[in-house]
Amino acid sequence: MIHVLVIAVCAMGFLALAAAQKRHQRDLVRRTLTAREIRAARTGGAALLTFALVLDSRAFGLALGLLTWTGHLALAAGAIVALLVVRKPA
Amino acid sequence: MKQGLRQSMAWLHTWSGLALGWLLFAMFATGTVSYFQDEITLWMQPEVRAGSDPERAAQGAIDYLSKVAPDARSWYIGLPGPRGATTEVFWQPGEGAPPRARAETQALLDAAGHPLAVRETQGGRFLYRFHFDLYALPVIWARYLVGIAAMAMLVAILSGVITHKKIFTDFFTLRLGKGQRSWLDAHNVSAVLALPFHAMITFTGLVTLASLYMPFGILANYPQTSAFFEAVNGPDKTVARSGEALPVPAIAPLMEHARQRWDGKAVGVVRITNPGDATATISLRRAAHAAIGTAGETLVLAARDGALLGASKAKGPGLTTQSVMVGLHAGRFADLALRWIYFLFGLTGTAMVGTGLVLWTVKRRQRLADPARPHFGFRLVERLNVAAVVGVPAAIAAYFLANRLLPVDLPGHAEAEIHAFFLAWAATLAWAILRPAARIWIEPLAATGTAYLLLPLVNALTSERGLPASLAHGDLLFAGFDLVLLATGLGLLLAARTLHRRARAARTTPSRALPHRHARST
Numbered sequence: 001m002i003h004v005l006v007i008a009v010c011a012m013g014f015l016a017l018a019a020a021q022k023r024h025q026r027d028l029v030r031r032t033l034t035a036r037e038i039r040a041a042r043t044g045g046a047a048l049l050t051f052a053l054v055l056d057s058r059a060f061g062l063a064l065g066l067l068t069w070t071g072h073l074a075l076a077a078g079a080i081v082a083l084l085v086v087r088k089p090a
Numbered sequence: 091m092k093q094g095l096r097q098s099m100a101w102l103h104t105w106s107g108l109a110l111g112w113l114l115f116a117m118f119a120t121g122t123v124s125y126f127q128d129e130i131t132l133w134m135q136p137e138v139r140a141g142s143d144p145e146r147a148a149q150g151a152i153d154y155l156s157k158v159a160p161d162a163r164s165w166y167i168g169l170p171g172p173r174g175a176t177t178e179v180f181w182q183p184g185e186g187a188p189p190r191a192r193a194e195t196q197a198l199l200d201a202a203g204h205p206l207a208v209r210e211t212q213g214g215r216f217l218y219r220f221h222f223d224l225y226a227l228p229v230i231w232a233r234y235l236v237g238i239a240a241m242a243m244l245v246a247i248l249s250g251v252i253t254h255k256k257i258f259t260d261f262f263t264l265r266l267g268k269g270q271r272s273w274l275d276a277h278n279v280s281a282v283l284a285l286p287f288h289a290m291i292t293f294t295g296l297v298t299l300a301s302l303y304m305p306f307g308i309l310a311n312y313p314q315t316s317a318f319f320e321a322v323n324g325p326d327k328t329v330a331r332s333g334e335a336l337p338v339p340a341i342a343p344l345m346e347h348a349r350q351r352w353d354g355k356a357v358g359v360v361r362i363t364n365p366g367d368a369t370a371t372i373s374l375r376r377a378a379h380a381a382i383g384t385a386g387e388t389l390v391l392a393a394r395d396g397a398l399l400g401a402s403k404a405k406g407p408g409l410t411t412q413s414v415m416v417g418l419h420a421g422r423f424a425d426l427a428l429r430w431i432y433f434l435f436g437l438t439g440t441a442m443v444g445t446g447l448v449l450w451t452v453k454r455r456q457r458l459a460d461p462a463r464p465h466f467g468f469r470l471v472e473r474l475n476v477a478a479v480v481g482v483p484a485a486i487a488a489y490f491l492a493n494r495l496l497p498v499d500l501p502g503h504a505e506a507e508i509h510a511f512f513l514a515w516a517a518t519l520a521w522a523i524l525r526p527a528a529r530i531w532i533e534p535l536a537a538t539g540t541a542y543l544l545l546p547l548v549n550a551l552t553s554e555r556g557l558p559a560s561l562a563h564g565d566l567l568f569a570g571f572d573l574v575l576l577a578t579g580l581g582l583l584l585a586a587r588t589l590h591r592r593a594r595a596a597r598t599t600p601s602r603a604l605p606h607r608h609a610r611s612t
Contacts, residue, residue: 003427018262063382067418070286071431074438077283081264088265 002059003072006052010076013048016041018080027087049073096253103249107446108471110239112478115443117221117239119482121291122436124218125421125429128173131213133571134493135176136553138208142170142201144377145342147177148360150203152338155179159195160366161187163328167360171379176206185331210503211493216511217486222299225508230302237303243292246446250281257282270452277445280438287435288442294419297412322409334368339393341372347396348374348389355380355387368394378422385413444479451475464527473522473530480534481518483582487541488514490575494545494552528593535586542579546572 018024020041025032033041052072057065093101107114123130132138151167159165161184168178177199183190198206212219219225224232251257261282264275281288301308305315312318345357358377364370370393376386390400405413417423421432451472458464464472492510496503518538522530549572550556560568 014262021259021262023259024262068428068431071428071435074284074287074435075431077262078279078438081262081279081283084262085264085266 002055003068006055006059006069006072007076007079009048009052009055010072011079013045013052014077014080015083016045016048018084020045024084027084096255099249099253103246103253104450106242106249107246107443108450110242111443111447111450112474113235113239114243115440115447115478116482117236118436118440118443119486120217121221122433122440123486124214124221125424125433125436127214127218128171129214129567129571130217131211131215132175132567134211134213134490135206135208136549136555136568138175138200138206140175140201142175142177144169144171144356144358145345147199147201147203148341148345148357150201151177151179151199151360152203152341152362152365154197154199154203154205155181155365156338158197159183162365164361164363165365167362169358169360169377170201171356171358171377173379176200177203209493209498211507212504216489216504216508222295225512233299233302237296237299240292240295244289244296247281247285247289247292251285254278254282270449270456273445273449273452277442277449280442280445284435284438284442288439291419291436291439294415297415298419300412322405329364329369331364331367332369335366336368336370336394338362338365338370338372339396344372344391344396345374348376351389352376352380352387358386362393370394371399378420380423382417382423383410383413384417384420384422385409447471447475447479469527472527473519476522476530476534477515477519480522480531480538481515483578484518484534484538484541485511485515487538487545490545491541491548494548532586532589532593535582535589539579539582539584539586542575542582545575545579 015028019028019033020038022032053065053069056069056072059065060068147169148167151169152165155162155165155167159181162181163184164182166180170176178196179199180196183195198208200206222233222236223229224235227235254260260275260278262279264272264279266272296303308315308318312321341360345360348357349355356377356379357374358380359375361373361375362370363373371390372393373388373390375388378384378386380386385405386402388400388402389398391397392399421429424432451468454468455461455464458468489507489511492507496506496510500506518534521534525533546557549568550558555565555568557569557572559565560572
């Protein structure tokens with residue numbers, strides 16, 4: 001269960017990071033974001049990814065937590081890539 | 091001609107990746123499935139059902155060995171972990187005993203210590219050994235070859251990161267249906283998303299065999315390599331039997347003692363020297379799954395009074411680091427969730443190598459002087475790509491099919507399965523060489539996909555643990571295995587269908603031909 005939770009947190013983090021990129025804004029929010037919103041999305045995304053590390057290291061200990069966290073990060077990033085492919089207008 | 095750093099790195103990336111790409115693909119693929127080595131072995135021995143527990147299994151093995159090899163020099167008992175169900179035992183025949191074949195001094199036991207009547211198979215171990223020992227080559231040559239490939243992989247990863255123009259901008263980018271652009275995106279996404287894993291697995295892979303590749307540190311400090319291993323593992327001295335009989339003591343309390351000493355970590359291996367004699371020693375080694383590091387704690391106890399004769403020495407930081415790195419590579423400590431994560435990233439690594447290989451041809455196809463008659467190097471790469479990328483999955487499917495379809499009591503069943511593996515691989519290579527270029531991907535992909543779809547059916551017909559039965563009984567291992575086979579088959583067939591449609595579209599409307607494939611319009 002903890003895996004699903006942390007992957008979800010990472011995915012939200014990456015979603016924010018992707019939304020901060022011009023290329024993906026049209027697919028994700030259907031408009032361009034303002035500079036302020038971009039900064040907020042970046043900070044929020046980074047904060048969520050860090051929070052995921054905190055969750056993982058509390059659940060598994062620091063050593064195994066770091067390892068599991070890199071796994072969760074990559075899985076979540078992959079999910080966002082898949083989401084962007086699906087949301088891309090054909 | 092002076093080149094920028096990025097261009098020279100691109101050159102290095104292309105050629106270090108291509109030169110050993112086919113071998114790397116096979117290593118990545120077999121290594122990835124080896125994360126489920128124990129599960130593959132269990133699937134390939136459907137006769138083995140009941141679970142086991144280490145303490146009962148240890149006592150069962152000792153009872154068995156006391157009957158079969160009472161005067162052996164030593165017994166080795168590999169206990170089942172939480173993912174296994176069988177106990178493996180080996181023994182060294184005693185002084186003066188006639189030399190015997192290895193097959194006669196080993197056995198596979200159930201928890202009660204009864205030899206298991208199972209089909210002969212190497213199971214997951216063959217795929218695991220192939221990952222770094224290949225097959226039929228002298229082991230040292232194979233390991234050097236594998237080491238060179240792993241080093242090329244490390245070079246390709248580092249030069250790939252340097253040559254990647256927009257690693258952050260393109261982080262989430264995957265544009266499909268755009269020819270070369272899509273292949274590059276797929277290569278980048280598969281490589282970058284799991285970059286920490288790929289870098290870790292390649293580097294730690296080299297570390298597992300580091301003392302073979304770079305023996306200089308050992309040679310500089312020890313007269314021989316054996317002296318180094320003695321210093322690390324403790325001397326392997328054999329004491330002559332005293333002749334005074336002493337039955338092997340009950341093992342469970344000793345295992346419990348070890349477990350308490352190691353903060354609850356279980357025993358994985360029991361070794362007993364001079365069993366049945368007053369000079370017997372019992373050594374207990376920590377189970378591989380109980381911690382990340384592979385250099386496990388060891389206790390050596392006297393059978394006579396349980397006195398502690400030795401414990402694994404405190405190892406230096408270098409050896410501890412190596413032990414953890416090897417552990418990270420092999421992932422024996424990983425629970426089911428983390429094991430799946432390892433498996434998935436193994437797949438992305440395999441995809442990274444595969445897309446890289448395909449990209450080499452895609453990039454060069456448009457630049458060919460005459461696309462209808464490419465030069466020899468291009469044709470070679472194009473066909474070897476099929477032999478690697480489709481050949482390895484085809485070989486694995488044949489290995490599984492042979493396990494179920496060959497007569498269970500066939501002499502040399504295990505060898506025959508391995509032959510099926512290589513025959514299927516060779517057949518894919520032949521297919522890729524003999525058929526016209528437009529068909530070399532589609533046909534083997536479709537055939538291999540069909541083989542994977544047939545596997546659950548064959549399993550249902552030849553064992554009592556087919557998908558309906560395993561789902562009904564909550565047999566998660568068999569159900570999961572069959573479902574993964576089905577998913578693999580569907581994926582391969584989908585790939586074949588996509589390529590087929592694209593080829594047909596390119597034939598009927600040449601103007602819409604995709605630039606990277608059958609570009610007849612030029």
